[in-house]
Amino acid sequence: MIRPSLPEDWEELIAGYALSDLSPEEAKLVEQLLDENPALVDEVNQLQEVLALLPYGLPRQEPPTHLRSAILKVAQEGDRTPKPRRRTHRIWLELGGAVAVFVAIALGLDNYRLRRDLESADAVIQALRQPETEVYALEGTGETTAASGRLVVNPNQDQILVTVQSLPEPAAGQAYRLWGLTPGSTTPIYYGQFGTTAQGETLAQLSIPRDAILTEEIQLLITLESSTAPPIPEGPLVMQSSL
Amino acid sequence: MHPDSPKPEPLPLSAQTDADLFVALKAGRVEALGALYDRYSNLVYGLALRVLSNSEEAEDVTQEIFLALWHKDAYNPTRGSLSSFLVTMTRSRSIDRLRSRNTKLKFLQRWKRIGTTEGAVANPLEQVSIDERSQFLREALARLPDLERQVLEIAYYEGLSQSEIAKRLNTPLGTVKTRTRQGLLKLRQHLQDFIQ
Numbered sequence: 001m002i003r004p005s006l007p008e009d010w011e012e013l014i015a016g017y018a019l020s021d022l023s024p025e026e027a028k029l030v031e032q033l034l035d036e037n038p039a040l041v042d043e044v045n046q047l048q049e050v051l052a053l054l055p056y057g058l059p060r061q062e063p064p065t066h067l068r069s070a071i072l073k074v075a076q077e078g079d080r081t082p083k084p085r086r087r088t089h090r091i092w093l094e095l096g097g098a099v100a101v102f103v104a105i106a107l108g109l110d111n112y113r114l115r116r117d118l119e120s121a122d123a124v125i126q127a128l129r130q131p132e133t134e135v136y137a138l139e140g141t142g143e144t145t146a147a148s149g150r151l152v153v154n155p156n157q158d159q160i161l162v163t164v165q166s167l168p169e170p171a172a173g174q175a176y177r178l179w180g181l182t183p184g185s186t187t188p189i190y191y192g193q194f195g196t197t198a199q200g201e202t203l204a205q206l207s208i209p210r211d212a213i214l215t216e217e218i219q220l221l222i223t224l225e226s227s228t229a230p231p232i233p234e235g236p237l238v239m240q241s242s243l
Numbered sequence: 244m245h246p247d248s249p250k251p252e253p254l255p256l257s258a259q260t261d262a263d264l265f266v267a268l269k270a271g272r273v274e275a276l277g278a279l280y281d282r283y284s285n286l287v288y289g290l291a292l293r294v295l296s297n298s299e300e301a302e303d304v305t306q307e308i309f310l311a312l313w314h315k316d317a318y319n320p321t322r323g324s325l326s327s328f329l330v331t332m333t334r335s336r337s338i339d340r341l342r343s344r345n346t347k348l349k350f351l352q353r354w355k356r357i358g359t360t361e362g363a364v365a366n367p368l369e370q371v372s373i374d375e376r377s378q379f380l381r382e383a384l385a386r387l388p389d390l391e392r393q394v395l396e397i398a399y400y401e402g403l404s405q406s407e408i409a410k411r412l413n414t415p416l417g418t419v420k421t422r423t424r425q426g427l428l429k430l431r432q433h434l435q436d437f438i439q
Contacts, residue, residue, distance in 0.1 A: 015424035019398060021405045045323070050431040052327035053368060054399050055334075057380035061289035063305055064298075068280055071306050075273050075313045183307070184317030184332045 018047035137242045144238045162204045175227035181219040190231035261325040287333045294337035338402035383433035391426030
């Protein structure tokens with residue numbers, strides 16, 4: 001049962017929750033209400049379902065007839081080659097012996113830093129030599145449009161190597177956090193956090209959670225967060241994987 | 244799935260429930276994908292077209308949605324109905340495309356307020372046919388006060404924030420919020436009235 005001690009406007013608050021239009025204060029209040037009144041969770045679910053019924057009210061629109069067979073064809077062909085195509089830059093792999101130099105340039109590292117980060121650079125080189133390795137380009141957004149970077153992913157070793165340039169050093173107590181958002185999912189996967197140097201660079205090694213597969217269409221996002229906050233994205237988006 | 248519970252399938256695919264079709268789909272039966280497409284492509288395509296106003300992009304979204312259902316484990320039946328999942332994903336992808344035409348995406352707003360509950364999901368129209376759902380929705384929407392329906396539709400189909408809607412309609416923010424929330428609550432009430 002729903003307790004009588006609820007605020008007078010609890011229904012509106014719950015509706016606002018389903019509509020994602022709550023102010024931060026209201027959101028805090030609703031979270032508290034949901035904790036105290038588990039029955040309200042069903043209310044939220046029901047309102048979200050009602051919201052998802054809205055498109056049934058639209059005029060009937062038939063997709064073009066060729067679309068059905070096109071989709072089924074892709075679905076069947078996809079089964080023969082189960083691994084989805086990823087956006088890769090395989091040319092990186094063809095550089096062979098020059099790979100160390102290339103890494104140094106790609107990472108924007110001078111020789112001194114490269115030596116200091118030899119271990120990490122080695123990891124990058126090793127990762128690049130794996131046939132499974134994927135490279136994702138990152139671009140800056142908003143106030144950090146100047147930032148650029150790469151993600152080197154080695155699924156076999158459950159590792160992600162992040163390299164960025166021109167991403168300002170975070171203030172004390174803050175860190176950059178890397179997230180992945182798969183299509184259709186509303187819960188971002190948290191991969192880890194890293195800082196940058198006063199020169200705005202980094203070479204960070206993060207691990208991929210066991211169940212967090214990187215798919216072709218994953219969106220990789222970097223936000224600026226408190227370094228001690230729980231792994232929920234709250235801060236501004238600073239970089240994202242380029243489409 | 245329980246490998247030791249073989250399921251005879253006397254019903255044609257078109258008569259099977261979403262849940263049965265989803266199980267068949269996950270078992271790799273492409274004809275189950277076809278049956279779900281026949282059932283929901285109008286809804287998915289119609290919603291994408293409403294948001295994007297571009298038939299080519301709406302086709303792209305439709306293809307993405309059904310292929311995501313086929314390839315990925317994005318849908319979890321314990322979290323809600325398949326129809327609601329398809330609609331929510333279609334809306335989200337369509338609005339992303341819409342925004343990426345102009346401005347940067349507002350990922351965080353979208354993430355922050357998502358319910359992550361395991362409670363019973365109650366789609367009031369789960370038991371009625373798709374044609375009836377359309378009919379009920381049109382009638383329920385027609386019963387809403389115009390101003391409430393207007394803000395609800397702008398928020399839903401255009402993905403605008405409440406303050407953006409307030410600015411566009413030159414209406415105080417508090418009024419917009421109240422209208423949207425009341426609109427949703429009344430819509431639920433009208434739908435419940437229909438099925439009782």
